[in-house]
Amino acid sequence: MSPLLHVVEAGTPVQGNDELEKNLVQVEKVAYSQGLPPEAVSIMLEFAMSLRMGKTVFASASKWVNWGISMRVFRVRKLLELQSKLGRQPFLLHLLSLYKVFCPELVTLSIPSRMKSGFRNHISPWKSALIAVQKRNGLQGASSISLVFTNKDKTNPRKRKHCHLEFPALIPALNKEAQSEQSSSRRVVPLVELHSFAQLLENMHRIELPAQMGSLLGSSLALQYLDCVQDESALLRLNFWLGYAFHEEFLFCGDGGPSQTSEEALQFLNKLLSAQHFLQEGFSSSEVFLYKFLNVWDGSLLRPQILGLLSNIPVVPSSQIRRLLFEPLMQLFFTSSLFFKCGLMECLTNMLLKWLTWHSIYALEDDLDISLNSHTSINMTLSGFKDSMMELIHFVGRLASVGLQLEGCHCLLLSFVLDFYETVCDTFLKYGLPLIVMPPAGVFYPALFATDPVSVDRLAYIMHSNALNVAFHISRQTFREFNHYVVVMVNCLWNSRMFHPGMGVQLGEELLLKSNVPQYGSSFDLVHHPAFMNYAVNFHQKCWPGKKDMDLNSIKHSKPWSWYLEYLFTQGYDGLKHFVQSNISWQLKADDGQVDSQQR
Amino acid sequence: ICFSVVRTPTDSIVAQRRSKNKSYRQSYRSCLGAASRLGHTPGWTVRRLNTSRRTKSHNITEKVNPEHLALLVKTEWQLSYVTPLYQFRHTQLRSYSRQLSAFITAEKQQGLAVEVEGTQTSFRVSFSVVQGLGETDDDAETVLVQIHSKPVFAGKDEAQKLVWSGWLTCINGNPEYLHSLPKDFTCLPLFGSRGAENLTSLVKSWFQQTFDCCFGPLEINQTCQQWLAALWTNCHIESSIQHLKMIWTLPVEPPLQITYTVNPQDAWELWNSVRTPLLERREEEEETARSIDIEEVTRFMQGLMSHFYRHFRLDLSAGRLSQVSSALGSAKFSGRIKMSNSRYVLTTLSLLTECALLKMPI
Numbered sequence: 001m002s003p004l005l006h007v008v009e010a011g012t013p014v015q016g017n018d019e020l021e022k023n024l025v026q027v028e029k030v031a032y033s034q035g036l037p038p039e040a041v042s043i044m045l046e047f048a049m050s051l052r053m054g055k056t057v058f059a060s061a062s063k064w065v066n067w068g069i070s071m072r073v074f075r076v077r078k079l080l081e082l083q084s085k086l087g088r089q090p091f092l093l094h095l096l097s098l099y100k101v102f103c104p105e106l107v108t109l110s111i112p113s114r115m116k117s118g119f120r121n122h123i124s125p126w127k128s129a130l131i132a133v134q135k136r137n138g139l140q141g142a143s144s145i146s147l148v149f150t151n152k153d154k155t156n157p158r159k160r161k162h163c164h165l166e167f168p169a170l171i172p173a174l175n176k177e178a179q180s181e182q183s184s185s186r187r188v189v190p191l192v193e194l195h196s197f198a199q200l201l202e203n204m205h206r207i208e209l210p211a212q213m214g215s216l217l218g219s220s221l222a223l224q225y226l227d228c229v230q231d232e233s234a235l236l237r238l239n240f241w242l243g244y245a246f247h248e249e250f251l252f253c254g255d256g257g258p259s260q261t262s263e264e265a266l267q268f269l270n271k272l273l274s275a276q277h278f279l280q281e282g283f284s285s286s287e288v289f290l291y292k293f294l295n296v297w298d299g300s301l302l303r304p305q306i307l308g309l310l311s312n313i314p315v316v317p318s319s320q321i322r323r324l325l326f327e328p329l330m331q332l333f334f335t336s337s338l339f340f341k342c343g344l345m346e347c348l349t350n351m352l353l354k355w356l357t358w359h360s361i362y363a364l365e366d367d368l369d370i371s372l373n374s375h376t377s378i379n380m381t382l383s384g385f386k387d388s389m390m391e392l393i394h395f396v397g398r399l400a401s402v403g404l405q406l407e408g409c410h411c412l413l414l415s416f417v418l419d420f421y422e423t424v425c426d427t428f429l430k431y432g433l434p435l436i437v438m439p440p441a442g443v444f445y446p447a448l449f450a451t452d453p454v455s456v457d458r459l460a461y462i463m464h465s466n467a468l469n470v471a472f473h474i475s476r477q478t479f480r481e482f483n484h485y486v487v488v489m490v491n492c493l494w495n496s497r498m499f500h501p502g503m504g505v506q507l508g509e510e511l512l513l514k515s516n517v518p519q520y521g522s523s524f525d526l527v528h529h530p531a532f533m534n535y536a537v538n539f540h541q542k543c544w545p546g547k548k549d550m551d552l553n554s555i556k557h558s559k560p561w562s563w564y565l566e567y568l569f570t571q572g573y574d575g576l577k578h579f580v581q582s583n584i585s586w587q588l589k590a591d592d593g594q595v596d597s598q599q600r
Numbered sequence: 601i602c603f604s605v606v607r608t609p610t611d612s613i614v615a616q617r618r619s620k621n622k623s624y625r626q627s628y629r630s631c632l633g634a635a636s637r638l639g640h641t642p643g644w645t646v647r648r649l650n651t652s653r654r655t656k657s658h659n660i661t662e663k664v665n666p667e668h669l670a671l672l673v674k675t676e677w678q679l680s681y682v683t684p685l686y687q688f689r690h691t692q693l694r695s696y697s698r699q700l701s702a703f704i705t706a707e708k709q710q711g712l713a714v715e716v717e718g719t720q721t722s723f724r725v726s727f728s729v730v731q732g733l734g735e736t737d738d739d740a741e742t743v744l745v746q747i748h749s750k751p752v753f754a755g756k757d758e759a760q761k762l763v764w765s766g767w768l769t770c771i772n773g774n775p776e777y778l779h780s781l782p783k784d785f786t787c788l789p790l791f792g793s794r795g796a797e798n799l800t801s802l803v804k805s806w807f808q809q810t811f812d813c814c815f816g817p818l819e820i821n822q823t824c825q826q827w828l829a830a831l832w833t834n835c836h837i838e839s840s841i842q843h844l845k846m847i848w849t850l851p852v853e854p855p856l857q858i859t860y861t862v863n864p865q866d867a868w869e870l871w872n873s874v875r876t877p878l879l880e881r882r883e884e885e886e887e888t889a890r891s892i893d894i895e896e897v898t899r900f901m902q903g904l905m906s907h908f909y910r911h912f913r914l915d916l917s918a919g920r921l922s923q924v925s926s927a928l929g930s931a932k933f934s935g936r937i938k939m940s941n942s943r944y945v946l947t948t949l950s951l952l953t954e955c956a957l958l959k960m961p962i
Binding site for chain 2: 093107168248
């Protein structure tokens with residue numbers, strides 16, 4: 001090949017020179033099939049620059065530059081000289097952009113938007129040729145350099161208003177001189193260039209962070225790297241940008257915050273939420289923002305997103321949790337719609353779940369020595385963690401009790417509340433935290449008397465799970481509570497002794513008589529309970545199809561009773577099933593007397 | 601954390617968990633532990649300006665380069681707050697000058713690349729340090745940025761003119777906050793600029809891309825303006841304020857703007873009458889270095905407002921103070937400040953630095 005180059009080097013004029021053209025075509029063919037060594041490329045480059053009409057040759061030369069030859073300053077100068085001669089040419093721009101990406105300290109460039117599209121069409125055939133040759137030579141695909149064009153769209157006024165919500169472009173660090181102190185000899189790979197997890201792993205030890213950390217929020221690869229490396233400065237940079245975006249959009253915007261949901265704000269929060277979801281934790285700047293925002297929030301602006309962010313906050317020390325979290329939430333809760341109440345319940349359930357998960361992964365056998373911040377001495381010990389958990393659980397209990405009253409025991413709200421208590425049941429057995437809490441009366445009774453059978457069933461399931469919990473170490477107070485609830489449930493559903501003395505709900509005799517409800521004791525048993533009455537009626541019809549008069553009490557006789565229970569259990573009420581099986585033992589009597597039951 | 605190699609596999613898993621624990625902690629850190637970064641008041645979610653400040657005037661004409669000083673005073677600056685700069689080096693200013701030069705030139709001539717080290721940039725940028733402006737060792741040195749350019753139809757020999765200038769400063773920044781930042785960060789939270797808006801946004805973009813910082817508008821709120829009014833009036837004996845002018849905007853339809861100018865002697869008398877008697881103050885304070893409390897400022901403003909009410913039956917507190925000015929300077933709600941007397945530059949910049957630090961997101 002070298003003889004070819006020597007011929008070309010002669011500096012012959014291009015036009016009308018068939019010999020030269022033939023040689024050039026030959027060189028190109030070789031280039032496409034095998035690639036050219038760096039020296040050959042240098043020569044071609046210099047040759048092209050010396051020609052008067054160097055366009056065609058130069059166009060091919062640009063991709064040879066791609067192949068990681070060392071960028072020397074004089075080449076840049078030559079290119080710039082050429083640029084001053086030829087003006088804005090696409091191939092020149094392409095080359096210079098590469099220099100900008102790799103050596104921003106040598107050259108800088110700004111590409112207007114109208115040129116970008118023509119650009120892309122120009123580069124793509126070369127790119128594919130390049131990749132093809134590289135593949136053949138077995139070289140790494142690191143040259144799939146995506147030139148990042150900074151967004152020059154300044155014409156849209158709306159965009160300018162929300163520019164703080166625009167995620168920065170992912171460009172390599174520009175401030176290289178400062179970094180060269182640390183990484184003088186080894187070659188660093190800008191995070192921009194990595195496109196797969198495998199590449200990330202390969203280059204883990206020499207990754208260079210981008211110019212603006214905020215740009216990483218959209219890339220799961222980058223987030224993974226961030227999570228592993230735990231570079232304090234990098235995280236702080238990210239948090240500064242994130243905090244800035246939050247404050248400008250939601251807190252510093254004049255009287256009382258933004259009034260409408262903007263599309264940009266929604267996208268921003270959704271992106272952030274997916275980043276947090278990916279990392280399984282929140283960012284400290286979003287935590288700071290939320291504590292401030294809760295005091296000015298109206299409860300409806302971007303509600304799902306804000307509640308989503310809230311569920312990601314880390315464990316709050318019990319000394320601060322009331323002031324920071326509970327007080328603003330209480331104010332919001334009691335003046336809000338049913339949907340907000342449900343949303344908040346769900347958020348707090350998720351928060352509980354995340355705190356439990358965190359504990360179960362990071363707790364050791366001894367005390368949890370987790371400094372929440374390595375600069376200060378706030379250590380959260382296991383007991384501190386338990387305190388925070390208790391505070392949260394009791395807070396939700398209070399919210400639920402009053403909320404259910406305010407909403408007339410609405411079944412949707414009840415469902416979310418029961419979700420929470422189902423999670424609380426799992427605390428000990430699933431997550432290893434010795435914390436057993438019974439639902440408060442304000443939750444227990446609405447669930448017991450609920451008009452939908454699912455709620456009653458879920459309550460039974462909760463009580464059953466707690467039965468398993470109390471088998472372990474538990475305080476006397478909690479045991480007494482638990483026991484009391486079980487007794488009430490059994491007497492209510494089974495023994496038809498609701499409203500009798502000592503059965504939780506105390507109502508005076510005269511009041512009960514005034515209600516004109518006959519046999520009030522059995523008004524909430526499994527046959528007469530409003531939630532189950534239609535099952536009882538169905539059962540009655542199936543059991544005694546001929547009978548004209550409906551007498552639900554006849555189900556109470558021992559044989560129909562056990563059939564009735566079977567029937568109920570087949571309808572999917574597993575909670576009831578487990579509760580009954582673990583708490584009640586009864587025997588079928590020979591005669592048709594009432595069922596006698598004993599609590600286990 | 602080191603672990604002995606002798607551990608059995610199950611133990612080593614525990615060992616790994618322990619080390620992951622420590623590293624996990626950094627990202628999972630609750631902001632509550634970083635209380636030191638979040639403000640100087642106990643209720644850190646609501647940060648406030650200092651309730652008392654010293655009024656000592658500083659003769660900085662000896663300490664500061666007179667050219668720099670001439671640039672700072674008697675010019676109206678537009679203020680912004682800036683989050684801490686990452687890996688900013690005061691030793692690299694020449695390199696920054698070249699980089700910003702090339703950046704601006706490249707942006708102006710879209711599509712034509714510009715060599716950073718070259719000399720053909722149409723804008724000449726210079727970064728310099730304003731020495732002598734700081735008071736404490738915690739404050740980073742003030743940085744001045746100036747952009748010179750040849751006018752469009754200039755002759756060949758015409759010199760370049762100063763078309764834009766700006767500065768980044770930190771005067772008496774809260775030491776707790778400054779110490780809480782890692783070493784790679786330089787805190788220069790107050791940014792002032794003067795010149796074409798497009799150049800300002802280019803400079804900001806360059807800073808954002810190079811040092812991963814964020815710029816946000818800094819307005820001079822009611823409290824801050826009231827402080828300035830009081831501080832200026834306090835200086836009347838030393839340097840005459842000539843007048844105390846306030847512009848209020850009242851929320852009526854159509855909006856009413858009231859310009860309320862007070863005779864300097866009257867202002868001074870009112871101010872003196874609201875000051876807490878010297879006997880109640882600490883013994884060691886000299887007359888010249890007395891500090892002012894927020895209560896005194898509030899009383900002063902109330903005095904002014906009630907005087908206005910007596911005459912016009914309009915309660916100014918229902919409106920908003922949009923500007924205060926005197927011979928010593930002017931401050932507008934929109935974030936424009938002018939310091940007309942070099943003696944009070946440090947006091948004013950301290951106040952504004954505080955305002956900027958209050959805007960730090962974390």
